[in-house]
Amino acid sequence: MALDINNLTIELCAEKSHCINVVDSLSLSVNEGETVSIVGESGSGKSFLGLSILRLNPPDISKIVSGGIRIKCKSQNEEIDMVKLNAGELAGVRGRLVSMIFQDPNTCLNPVMKIGDQITEAILAHKKVSKKEAESIAVLYLNSLNIDGKSRFRAYPYELSGGMRQRVMIAMAMVLNPCFLIADEPTTALDVTTSLQVLRLIENIKEKSGIGVIFITHDLTVAKSISDRTYVFYAGQVMESGNTEDLINNPVHPYTISLIKSVPSLSKEYVPKQRLFNIPGFLTGDDFNKGKCRFYSRCFKRNDECLRDIPLKVIDGKREVRCVK
Ligand SMILES: Nc1ncnc2c1ncn2[C@@H]1O[C@H](COP(=O)(O)OP(=O)(O)OP(=O)(O)O)[C@@H](O)[C@H]1O
Ligand code: SF4
Ligand SMILES: [Mg+2]
Structure with a gap:
């Protein structure tokens, strides 16, 4: 169970x-x-x-x-x-x-932080990896959710559509398996x-x-x-x-x-x-x-x-x- x-x-x-x-x-x-x-x-x-x-x-x-x-x-x-x-x-x-996708991505993503940095931060909080390795994991995870990790890594939440923001929330919730x-x-x-x-x-x-x-x-x-x-x-x-x-x-x-x-x-x-x-x-x-x-x-x-x-x-x-x- x-x-x-x-x-x-x-x-x-x-x-x-x-x-x-x-x-x-x-x-x-x-x-x-x-x-x-x-x-x-x-x-x-x-x-x-x-x-x-x-x-x-x-x-x-x-x-x-x-x-x-x-x-x-x-x-x-x-x-x-x-x-x-x-x-x-x-x-x-x-x-x-245990992870959670919160109800409202508009209030749960930090509006003044790039999405790649938000995912990287979550990885660095739990995994003993370098910042560069964490960034590569974040890019790969975004790719797997059909967001071009390389070009969107430095985007702010407001630059993404609602569906993309929700996928970023999913990435943050799931990236640590x-x-x-x-x-x-x-x-x-x-x-x-x-x-x-x-x-x-x-x-x-x-x-x-x-x-x-x-x-x-x-x-x-x-x-x-x-x-x-x-x-x-x-x-x-x-x-x-x-x-x-x-x-x-x-x-x-x-x-x-x-x-x-x-x-x-x-x-x-x-x-x-x-x-x-x-x-x-x-x-x-x-x-x-x-x-x-x-x-x-x-x-x-x-x-x-x-x-x-x-x-x-x-x-x-x-x-x-x-x-x-
Ligand atoms: N931080 C809080 N301070 C005071 N009351 C709260 C707080 N969080 C929840 N409540 C109250 O607890 C009850 C349940 O709220 P909750 O947000 O869990 O409902 P919900 O089922 O998720 O509703 P929704 O479908 O609208 O999201 C409500 O009466 C709400 O006002
Ligand atoms: S109020 Fe309705 S739901 Fe509640 S115990 Fe009575 S019959 Fe059942
Ligand atoms: Mg609710």
Whole structure:
């Protein structure tokens, strides 16, 4: 297993007197060579979870209350629990054993530093090589992602297209051959064609290197095209998880059912020219509160039974669902 998250709870106290479990009792595993999607709408805590796996959650307002984040790296013969590492040990692990493609390349790339230098810096932080050797590795890696490494090495991020900037982010994440990759909505800001190219690129990298991948997205059609298994996430909790194909063809949880009904290309009930289904209301901070199902305020099946914390249960030995029905 490449990643094994066990009963992880992370508390976030963004407001002084109000703390929420932004990640609540999360257990999730990813095998080597497997892609697992985390699907959920804006504000559900997907990025927070991704950042927390790397222990990049803001320490002044959040803390890991319980649980473990084990990463097993067969190729480098290492096994670690991210929760137990200190700051120095974490710096030695990030990028080398586990890497992340961040949600927005426009804010994550340094705008005043040439892209080649940004990749070289990442290599020099972990590998005992000369600057010249690191630069050659960076050029080769850019070439492998269809960016002419030699001519683009000295380009600034603003001189590249959105798709190229995303590939530079992929280069920075993958150049040290980590065992595990977290890709946080890497295609959201891209047009359909470029988005497809980036998805294929991530798939190719995974197939060549056999790494485990967590793919964070709000788009079920993207999850369907790229992942083996999917976890549907809402207000910090897994609502449903299972094999992606089965989950989309036969959703059980009211939130998954509602999400699928909102996507014409996935919904069996969609009739062309008919008004598209949408989930009433919005996800709000109150949905993270304890004492009720977190989807309660928007659920078409809710009743008084749902006014308590709802545990995850396993159905047919392979699907997990958090619902009283
Ligand atoms: N640094 C922070 N300070 C305060 N609140 C935060 C911080 N980071 C995240 N949050 C809050 O945690 C919750 C989850 O945010 P997160 O960014 O993980 O959502 P998301 O699922 O990634 O959404 P999106 O799809 O829009 O990227 C939100 O309510 C957000 O306001
Ligand atoms: S527990 Fe109740 S409110 Fe929550 S999803 Fe199930 S039916 Fe809806
Ligand atoms: Mg996000």
